[in-house]
Amino acid sequence: MIRRTPSLLHYSAEELIAKAEGARKILDLKPPELYMLLRKNPILMIMDTDIAKARLNKLHHVTPLDHQSSRHMVIKYPLVLNLETETIEALMGRLRNLAYTRAMWQQDFDNITSSLLAFFIRDRHDLLLRLEFLALTGECPMWCLREVFKPSNNLFARKNRGYRPWLHMRAVRKQRLLERAKASQRAAGSENPADDSFR
Secondary structure: OOOOOHHHHHOOHHHHHHHHHHHHHHHOOOHHHHHHHHHHOHHHHOOOHHHHHHHHHHHHHHOOOOHHHHHHHHHHOHHHHHOOHHHHHHHHHHHHHHHOOOHHHHHHHHOOOHHHHHHHHHOHHHHHHHHHHHHHHOOOOOOOHHHHHOOOHHHHHHHOOOHHHHHHHHHHHHHHHHHHHHHHHHHHHHHOOOOOOOO
16 A cells, blocks of 8 residues: 555554544445455545535435445546546536437446446546547447457557547647647737737
């Protein structure tokens, strides 16, 4: 735990135990379950218990899960409590927008399990790219969300030969847009030089 979270050394044993007990109470865990939870996310030993509780209680408001399923998701992937509620809400918005491009995905999203949602949040960057690619290209029209999420990156790319070229072109377009934005800023700056005459 200390190797993953060196900042634990800045706290006394009493403080760490108190925070761990707070995590146990808000998630209603038995001691062996608590140990597994803290191994996955040692940050909970130094996170303010009120913050962790507030984030847990808000999960069912910003995800498709009910409160009990949200608790199961946190137990499955406790790192979710390290994310601010606004971050989770924005992430769910992106997932919802992509899922609603296909009827099957929409149904999957509305009935997503705590386990699959935990998996998505963990690998969110790669999985959002997969969904974007499939939504734009229409590839694999019969795949459900689980079939999109579960393959490794290599396996997904092997099943979708156009995926890696698409990723490359997407990165190129993004870089060009960034360069144009910077060029525009420089041009605007040169057209309106700072007037030093009144300094």
